[in-house]
Amino acid sequence: MMCSKRKLWAETFLRSTFFGGLxxxxxxxxxxxxxxxxxxxxxxxxEFMSHIDRAMSRLRNNELKDDFDCINQHPVLVTHLLQLEKHAAEVYTRNIFGRVRDEINAEAKLSIVNCVDDAESVMYTFRKFAGGEKT
Known part of the structure; x- marks a missing residue:
């Protein structure tokens, strides 16, 4: 019964959760x-078992390499939001960190045009610096 109702609550429950683009x-x-x-x-x-074993070995090896890189290599911080970028570098893999950094850089190209604050929410209107397009 509960499983059949999961579609009713799962999207709402996960709406504000960040999944790094997945x-x-x-x-x-x-x-x-x-x-x-x-x-x-x-x-x-x-043959199937041998191929699956080889595939799993490659996945494990790639994950170990990614873990090693995350622990031992620290990216150079280059955005205007250094604290946010530093935190993202600490908690995300390098691949997802690259996506977060791209979002931070995209944010740097926006300026706030208007802010409407009501009792329950705040709505901002942004404009790109260069083209004047609203986003």
Whole structure:
């Protein structure tokens, strides 16, 4: 019963959660794409197991390398929001950090045109510095 109602609450529950650009289906699509490089439809069971083992070894190795890089390499901070950028560098992988840095840089190209503050929310209107386009 509760499982059938999850569509009613899951989106609302996760609405304000940041996932670093990942969609809900993106992870399974990515794994399927990765495994398809190692598998073919005519594989015998022992070949299948050998291919899966090789694929899993590569995934584990890539994850260990990413962990090592995150622990031992610190990116150069270059945006105008140094504290936010530093925090993002500490909590996200280098790949996701790159996306966060891109968002910070995109924010630097905006200026606040208007601010409407009511009892429950604040709504800002932004304009790009160069083109004058509203965003």
């Amino acid at each position: 969609r809900s289906t993106q992870r399974s699509e990515s794994i399927n794409s990765f495994l398809n490089r190692f598998l073919h439809s005519r594989a015998k069971l022992y």
